[in-house]
Each structure stands twice: as C-alpha cells, then as structure tokens.
Amino acid sequence: MTEITAPKSPVTTEEFTDRIREQLKYAQGVTPEQATPADVYVASSLVVRHYLQDAWFKTQQDMVNGNTKAVGYLSAEFLMGKQLRNALLNAGMIDQFDAAVEGLGFKPQDVIDAEYEPALGNGGLGRLAACFIDSLASLGVPAFGYGIQYRYGIFKQEFDKDGKQVEKPEYWLANEEPWGHTDYNRSQRVNFGGKVVTKADGSKEWQPEWSVRAVPVDYMVPGYASGRVNTLRLWTAKSYDEFDLATFNKSDYLNAVKPKVKAEDISKILYPEDSTPQGKALRLEQQYFFVSASIHDAIRVFYPGQDKPDLTTFPDKITFQLNDTHPVIGIPELMRVLIDEYGYDWNTAWDITTRTFNYTCHTLLPEALEVWPAKLIGELLPRHLEIIKAINTNFLAELATKTRDKAKIDRMRIVTEGDNPQVRMAYLATAGGSHVNGVAALHSELLKDVTLRDFSDIYPDKFTNVTNGVTPRRFIRLANPRLSALITEGLGTDRWLSDLELLKGLEPLAKDDEFVKKFAAVKQANKEDFAAYAKREYGFELDPNTMFNTMVKRLHEYKRQSLKILALIAKYADIKSGKVNVDDVLPRTVIFGAKAAPGYYLAKMTIQLINNVARVVNNDPDVKGKLNVYFPWNYNVRLAQHLIPATDLDEQISQAGKEASGTGNMKFALNGAMTVGTLDGANVEIRERVGAENFFLFGMTVDEVDKLYEEGYSPAKYYEADPRLKAAIDMVSDGTFSNGDRNTYAPLVADWLTKDWFMTLADFTAYTEIQSDIEALYRQPLEWNRKALLNVANSGYFSSDRSITDYLERIWHTGPLA
Ligand code: CR6
Missing domain, CATH: 3.40.50.2000 (Glycogen Phosphorylase B;)
Structure with missing residues (x-):
C-alpha cells in the first residue's frame, strides 16, 4: 500500500471546468471555442488563485495576530520560473486541472507552456531565493519575500550566425500576467537626494529632492501541503508627478512626462551581472527603493493603524535576511526610520536594528563584495551617509575595546579613508546584523578564515553556516x-x-x-x-x-x-x-x-x-x-x-x-x-x-x-x-x-x-x-x-x-x- 500525503484538491474537475469557463467569459471575454491556450492559462491561473485566497487571508491574519516572528527575505532577485503548475501541485489540483483543460479541448502542456517565465534573477542566488520562499511556505513559517518587480528580466539570449551571444530585452510583462496583484492602496513613498538640516532641537531632518511611489505587486506563495500561503511582495516604481504641468502648459508634451520616465526607470531592468557588483547609481537607487519600501511595509503590516508603535518589539515581529549585500542599505535605513521618523535615541535604534538583520554572503571572490563610493551615497542618500559614518565611528570605538591591533582595526573600517572614501557593504552588514552565514560548509569556513577573517576573530559567534538547498517540489516532482x-x-x-x-x-x-x-x-x-x-x-x-x-x-x-x-x-x-x-x-x-x-x-x-x-x-x-x-x-x-x-x-x-x-x-x-x-x-x-x-x-x-x-x-x-x-x-x-x-x-x-x-x-x-x-x-x-x-x-x-x-x-x- 502506498501512503499518499499529497494535498487533497479543494475542487472537483467539474467545478474546475466551470470556473475556467466563468473566467474565460468574464475576465478574458472569450468563449471556450475562441480561447487560445494563453487564454486558458490566464483563466486557470485565476481559478487557482481563487482557491488559494482563503488560505492566503488566513495566513496573513494568523501572522499579524499571533506571536510567531515572521521572516522577511530581502532579495534583489527572485528567479521564480513558471508559476501555474507549481501552484497546482502545492494546492493539490494538478489532476483536476489536467482533466478540466482536456475536457475543454486543450492539451495541458500547451496551457502550461503559454506562461511566460518571470526571470527576475541572474542565476543561483535568485533561484535560491525562490526555493527558500517555497520552503518557508511549505514549512508553514510566516514570511515575506521582498524584492523588485523589474519590467525587464534577465536578457533573452540569442546566438548570431557567428555563434556570438546577442542580448535581447526580455519584456516578460508583454502578456497578461495573472499572478501579480498590484495593490495601489498599500504603496510607499521612497525619497532620494536633497540635503540634511539640523533642527532647533538638534535633531536631523532629511529634506529630499525627489521621490518615487513604490507600489507593491503581490504574488501568492503557496506551501506544499501546508495549507499556508505566504506573500512575495515585489515593488514597482511609479511616478508621483504624472507630468509637469508648467512644462505642459508651454505645450512641450514630451518633456512634461520626463520626470515620470525617470522615476519609473528605477524598477525597469534587472542588472545582468552575476557574482560581480555593478557600481552604478541606478543600482543603488534600486536597492534603496525596495528596501525602504519593505521596511515601511513591515511596520504598516505589524503595527496596523498605530501612529506611535512600540518599535522596540520590531525584532520580535520580523527578522530580515539580507540576501547578499544588495539590500544592506536597509541597515542605515532602519536606523534612520527609528531615529528620524519615530524619535528613538541612537542606542535603542542600534539595538533594534542589529537584532533585526542577518546577512548571507554568497561569494568568495573579494571583488564581488559591493563597495559604494561615499560620494555617491551622499548624493543619493545624504542622511544615510551620515548614519553610516556614525556606525563606522562607533564600530571602530568598539573594536578598540576588543583588540589592540591597530592595523586590524584599520582593515575593518566600514568607511575607508582617503580622498575617495568607500563604503564596504559586506562589512556594514556584518557589523549591523546578528549573524553572518556562508552557503556551504567549505564556503563558511573560507569566509571565516579569509574573506571576513578579522571579523570572525573578534565576533566568532556571529558566524555560522547554512548549506544551500533546492525545492524538491519543482526540481523533482514537477521536473x-x-x-x-x-x-x-x-x-x-x-x-x-x-x-x-x-x-x-x-x-x-x-x-x-x-x-x-x-x-x-x-x-x-x-x-x-x-x-x-x-x-x-x-x-x-x-x-x-x-x-x-x-x-x-x-x-x-x-x-x-x-x-x-x-x-x-x-x-x-x-x-x-x-x-x-x-x-x-x-x-x-x-x-x-x-x-x-x-x-x-x-x-x-x-x-x-x-x-x-x-x-x-x-x-x-x-x-x-x-x-x-x-x-x-x-x-x-x-x-x-x-x-x-x-x-x-x-x-x-x-x-x-x-x-x-x-x-x-x-x-x-x-x-x-x-x-x-x-x-x-x-x-x-x-x-x-x-x-x-x-x-x-x-x-x-x-x-x-x-x-x-x-x-x-x-x-x-x-x-x-x-x-x-x-x-x-x-x-x-x-x-x-x-x-x-x-x-x-x-x-x-x-x-x-x-x-x-x-x-x-x-x-x-x-x-x-x-x-x-x-x-x-x-x-x-x-x-x-x-x-x-x-x-x-x-x-x-x-x-x-x-x-x-x-x-x-x-x-x-x-x-x-x-
Ligand atoms: N552566483 C554563488 O556564486 C551560490 C549562489 C547561491 C552565488 C553560488 O555558488 O550557489 O550564489 N553568488 O548561494 C552570488 O550570486 C553572489 C551565485 O549565484
């Protein structure tokens, strides 16, 4: 006798068929006879979402009302792959889908193939993030994946007649995308540029120069047989100034929409480098954009309707995992939010921040650790640069109490000295979080012994290993x-x-x-x-x-x-x-x-x-x-x-x-x-x-x-x-x-x-x-x-x-x- 523990379908084939017909009619506006496999794909996806909706609500409610700390997985990349079949598997509806689609005269494979894969990642790091959110949901752990909904994913690769690689834009949103739910009512303002002024009471105020609207696009992340559905929240950038009226009145229509184009550029494209940093201003804008929106979002979710929430409990509500250095600007951002927006003193803010963040390093190539010129950070995020410098000063003082080795302290600076100071994001992450981990046993050893040696000497307990893994649902059962x-x-x-x-x-x-x-x-x-x-x-x-x-x-x-x-x-x-x-x-x-x-x-x-x-x-x-x-x-x-x-x-x-x-x-x-x-x-x-x-x-x-x-x-x-x-x-x-x-x-x-x-x-x-x-x-x-x-x-x-x-x-x- 074979024991079957796969989830039971919440729906019969007949019901699935009726629902597809309904979606085809009311959402797609086609009859089953007119429908293409792509129509059936969209309709089926909406049907699956329909059946997951209650579990999604319940997971969110249990998360906010209960006292199980959630995980916020901050990642610039989520390489999800196709969603439909995975959702069907995890929710137990594969057989009903296959039968329903066949009954309507389509081949299930054609319908599956009609999905355009969201390729919002480069390689292993992005796919790992996708496996991790699948596992979190399957284990029933409340979690958010937080990232960016790039309009262009990793380029489409072609080869020319000489065998050379040609990169083509991958506009994956060209077709209807039934999984992402754009939630305009939960948007966040993200500011950039400007200057910092000191107010009469000595506190600081950042007066930014421009801002964009971060709008969440929510994806369900159904657990396998867990009855839980988590959320992948990918931010997309929208402009506040639809167009500049003054310019418009001078009837210069094209220039009037320029600010809109610039703001929306932030989430336009995934940088196609893998294991190498991209020292471009737009990249830093992207990083700050999604991390700032996510931090504010978490405060909104866990302290609903509260003007003066007690954020000393924040690390008990959510723990943020920094997937490589890309989201590390979150550390000074949380400091800024706590101090400038909620009035906490430095020490309290630092305590909350260091208890909230952890950092995963994914590389051994020293040149792959992100380093940003302080000047660039200062131009884009002047208040953050101040905070980073203060973190650096405090950190160096703390080090002086732990070692007399001046050269070592110098090597550990978060902000380097000289004419063109640099901010080392991996060091900032190590100093500003509770744990640092490598992604395989050997890698974690080498991190301790080589890449972050000075840090592991002084903070040996911070370092640990978590060997990577892959989801057996997608990579064995579906594949x-x-x-x-x-x-x-x-x-x-x-x-x-x-x-x-x-x-x-x-x-x-x-x-x-x-x-x-x-x-x-x-x-x-x-x-x-x-x-x-x-x-x-x-x-x-x-x-x-x-x-x-x-x-x-x-x-x-x-x-x-x-x-x-x-x-x-x-x-x-x-x-x-x-x-x-x-x-x-x-x-x-x-x-x-x-x-x-x-x-x-x-x-x-x-x-x-x-x-x-x-x-x-x-x-x-x-x-x-x-x-x-x-x-x-x-x-x-x-x-x-x-x-x-x-x-x-x-x-x-x-x-x-x-x-x-x-x-x-x-x-x-x-x-x-x-x-x-x-x-x-x-x-x-x-x-x-x-x-x-x-x-x-x-x-x-x-x-x-x-x-x-x-x-x-x-x-x-x-x-x-x-x-x-x-x-x-x-x-x-x-x-x-x-x-x-x-x-x-x-x-x-x-x-x-x-x-x-x-x-x-x-x-x-x-x-x-x-x-x-x-x-x-x-x-x-x-x-x-x-x-x-x-x-x-x-x-x-x-x-x-x-x-x-x-x-x-x-x-x-x-x-x-x-
Ligand atoms: N390129 C590592 O190189 C590892 C993944 C996921 C990488 C690879 O060995 O399996 O991360 N690193 O941990 C980075 O992207 C920086 C990768 O995918």
Whole structure:
C-alpha cells in the first residue's frame, strides 16, 4: 500500500471546468471555442488563485495576530520560473486541472507552456531565493519575500550566425500576467537626494529632492501541503508627478512626462551581472527603493493603524535576511526610520536594528563584495551617509575595546579613508546584523578564515553556516514525474516530498537489479523526452542513446567552461589525428547552457568558441555519432526543468575555493546524474553524503591552489607539459573553429597562456584522466545506474526545507505558525 500525503484538491474537475469557463467569459471575454491556450492559462491561473485566497487571508491574519516572528527575505532577485503548475501541485489540483483543460479541448502542456517565465534573477542566488520562499511556505513559517518587480528580466539570449551571444530585452510583462496583484492602496513613498538640516532641537531632518511611489505587486506563495500561503511582495516604481504641468502648459508634451520616465526607470531592468557588483547609481537607487519600501511595509503590516508603535518589539515581529549585500542599505535605513521618523535615541535604534538583520554572503571572490563610493551615497542618500559614518565611528570605538591591533582595526573600517572614501557593504552588514552565514560548509569556513577573517576573530559567534538547498517540489516532482513515481513506489509513500531525507530509504534498493533497471528506464525515457524537446524548441538532433553530459550555469571564468571545452577539443583532436580509434570512443552528447554578462568579454568569447566547436564537430563525418555538442540558447528555469532529469553526467568543475556553493549540483544529484567535480562549494558535502566511490573527483584542492599561487603560477608550463592540452589550444589558435581566421580567439588563448587566473590549465590533465573512469563505468549501465541511484538516495539533505530549518534554528529563531 502506498501512503499518499499529497494535498487533497479543494475542487472537483467539474467545478474546475466551470470556473475556467466563468473566467474565460468574464475576465478574458472569450468563449471556450475562441480561447487560445494563453487564454486558458490566464483563466486557470485565476481559478487557482481563487482557491488559494482563503488560505492566503488566513495566513496573513494568523501572522499579524499571533506571536510567531515572521521572516522577511530581502532579495534583489527572485528567479521564480513558471508559476501555474507549481501552484497546482502545492494546492493539490494538478489532476483536476489536467482533466478540466482536456475536457475543454486543450492539451495541458500547451496551457502550461503559454506562461511566460518571470526571470527576475541572474542565476543561483535568485533561484535560491525562490526555493527558500517555497520552503518557508511549505514549512508553514510566516514570511515575506521582498524584492523588485523589474519590467525587464534577465536578457533573452540569442546566438548570431557567428555563434556570438546577442542580448535581447526580455519584456516578460508583454502578456497578461495573472499572478501579480498590484495593490495601489498599500504603496510607499521612497525619497532620494536633497540635503540634511539640523533642527532647533538638534535633531536631523532629511529634506529630499525627489521621490518615487513604490507600489507593491503581490504574488501568492503557496506551501506544499501546508495549507499556508505566504506573500512575495515585489515593488514597482511609479511616478508621483504624472507630468509637469508648467512644462505642459508651454505645450512641450514630451518633456512634461520626463520626470515620470525617470522615476519609473528605477524598477525597469534587472542588472545582468552575476557574482560581480555593478557600481552604478541606478543600482543603488534600486536597492534603496525596495528596501525602504519593505521596511515601511513591515511596520504598516505589524503595527496596523498605530501612529506611535512600540518599535522596540520590531525584532520580535520580523527578522530580515539580507540576501547578499544588495539590500544592506536597509541597515542605515532602519536606523534612520527609528531615529528620524519615530524619535528613538541612537542606542535603542542600534539595538533594534542589529537584532533585526542577518546577512548571507554568497561569494568568495573579494571583488564581488559591493563597495559604494561615499560620494555617491551622499548624493543619493545624504542622511544615510551620515548614519553610516556614525556606525563606522562607533564600530571602530568598539573594536578598540576588543583588540589592540591597530592595523586590524584599520582593515575593518566600514568607511575607508582617503580622498575617495568607500563604503564596504559586506562589512556594514556584518557589523549591523546578528549573524553572518556562508552557503556551504567549505564556503563558511573560507569566509571565516579569509574573506571576513578579522571579523570572525573578534565576533566568532556571529558566524555560522547554512548549506544551500533546492525545492524538491519543482526540481523533482514537477521536473521529473517519472522519477517521482518511482521514488514513491520504492518508498511506499510520497511523504518524501515534504521530508526529503526519506530518500535514504532507496539505498537498499540499489542492490535490487530490477529496481535499478526501472531507474535506468526512467532516465532513458527522460532523455528521449529531452531529445524531442530539443528538436521542437531548438531544431537539434540529440541521440538519446549517447551519454548526456551537461554543463549549465552562468558563464564565468571561475566556473571553467574553458576546461570542459578544451577537454572536448582534445578528444576531437585525438580522433582527427588518429591517436584514438573512433570505434573505441564512447558516444557522448555534450550540452552547454550559459548566459554571459553583456560586458564580460572573455565569457562572451568562450560562448562563441563553444558554438563554433559545436558547429565543426557536429558537421564532421569523422566523429559522427561519437561526439556531439549542443548549446541551447537562453538557459532558464524552464530549460533546467527539462534538461536536468535527462542528464547522465553533470559538470561542477570550478576552481576549488571559488564557487560558494552551487545549487545546480544538488538538482542533478537528486535527479540521478553522476557528478564530475572539484572539491569546491557544496560539491564537498554532496560527495561526503553520496560516497566518494559515487562521485568523480578530480583537481586541485583549495590548499593546493593557494600554494601554487604562492609559488607563482605559470600556465604556459602546463601547455608545454601535456601534449593533448597543447594540441587543443593550438586547434583553437589555428582557425579550426573560426573558418581559418587565426585572430578570432587570440585574446582567449593569450589569457589561457599568460594569465589563466583560475588555473584551468593546471587542472586539465587530471580532468582528462578522470574521463576514462567515467567512460569505463558508463559502459556498465547497471553499475552506473546503481551509483546514480545512490546519489538520489543520499542527497535528501539538499532540500531547501532543510536549509530553512537550519536558518530557523541557527539564525531566525522562529518557526511555523501555531
Ligand atoms: N552566483 C554563488 O556564486 C551560490 C549562489 C547561491 C552565488 C553560488 O555558488 O550557489 O550564489 N553568488 O548561494 C552570488 O550570486 C553572489 C551565485 O549565484
């Protein structure tokens, strides 16, 4: 008997059908006969919202009236992916939806596909935020996600005829968007610019120069089987001055609407940089915009109708998690609100503030920690600059009571000295919050020992780790229904969807050949599905009888897509030169997915190289059926959901000590892919859990990397030492992948040979050597699948439910609503 704990549908198929008809008629204004899949998508979404509405109200009421502290997850990015199917799953209405839609003469998949995915994030950090709010709701913890409703999400990636990345605007709101509810009555004023004046009583008054109206757009965040629905509140910028009447009277219509355009620019576009800061004024405007609106919103929500609320209780009402440094301006903002708007003294305000905020750091690259010029902050937020300077002064005084090491105190300044002082946002966050965490065990150690070493020396108790996780609802149940059914069959329950450690119960089944064969059949069917999808969407011809070897993530030098492509070229060169007999080659389909930041020259050149390697290799009869390379453009959540379940081998090959965690690595392991990877980020913990014998480890460790840097790294040495590496790089130089032009990749080659900042060349030999282990195992399908199954069985730890439970215990000190 299989135990079913999935939520029960609140609605029958007939009711669902009637409701869709009703929405089509009254909201869309079409008959079912006239309706397109997009109409049915909008109608169905409104129906789902209808059935979630009571739970949404109740969750909000219980939150405000009860005494369970809420979580405010402040994040500049929420990479949500499509909403409809996720909401249907969490609310238990998938079957009713499928049947209703079919009854109306539509294919459920067409309706699902009609949704335009909101891509309001760059990569891992934004997707993590989306997984976290899913888990918070599923665990029944009252929470708000607070962010920005950008009008343009991450750019749409295309490739031109030369294989170069082209960025196209992604205007995701071009079509009707049924999930966001714009609540004009709950807007907040956000001020900018101007000056600070000291009043007669000595208090300060900020006299801003301009302001924008932050209007919340609310999204339901339904928990899985929890009966709870939280809120994702994304702010959009509206102008107060619809137009300037004076200008208008002079009949200069276009100039009259200029202020409106400027104000509304604030929430116009997501910055497309990933793991690198963008020192642009507009970016700081965005950060302050959403954080200021969110803080005022929380006060409004938790102290309804109160003019003089007792804000000393604020940290008991809500705890704000700062997702990276992007929302850190919230610390001086809360200080300002408490002191200037509510009249608290500095010490009380500081006590409230430090108890309210916590900070998650998501990087190890020192250059990725945001630093704002004090001058810029002063121009945009003059009062905040004063407060930041005062925080800095107090902080330095406090440090002086804790250490005599003057140099150390100096290194820890929040505001640097000199002609052009800078504000270090990570330091401000560390000083102004209760806890600082890294996102994987290794990362948190390195944060303490390297990046924030001085801080951890003096405030060791502030530092903790919370290893990232991913939601099993979207990334197993929705992405991989076949595997989900098999897991439920194997465990005799579907409870694993809310308690992922139960996957451990699959471990004994790895000894059962029949079960392993079923597992292998799931993977094979997923590969066939993906081949069909890739054909339909991209026109690719993938052979599902080859190994599917995937590398999907942002394009970054530290992630080392170069290592993968060089190894592939080396293989190609081996076959071309006859060093390897083509009949002995294990057939492989290599699939890349990656966006590069538009201004990131070497990353974009790497994309061009991969596309051209694909062009040459896929058209070369000498390697036909053996080596294929595909690069589906515009990697996004939707593509991830199709590709991950179909992957045999996943690449996590960053230079040790550079990938803070990674979350793709977790999604692949949970979907039964094997990983080839370095000891970096969460790879370390994945390997520990799935077993060293079930993970393809290669490459230098953090210590070895450090040592090599110290000794002086010279990449050319490696080029000379490994003839296969030399052959591969020479092939890039000699025009093989650029129609004979030897200059096309010259900058990339020069970088490899003279700089190679992330030591791709030093790890090349180890990486190519591990390939024979990989191929030997793949030639024994039963053994491969046994190990892949053990990866699934032992990856339950990487549920975002577990991450959230860790945050609740170690940092937030709150829990589910009573
Ligand atoms: N780029 C890390 O690089 C981590 C995510 C989520 C990143 C990545 O290793 O898994 O955050 N960091 O914690 C930043 O964005 C700064 C990322 O997504």
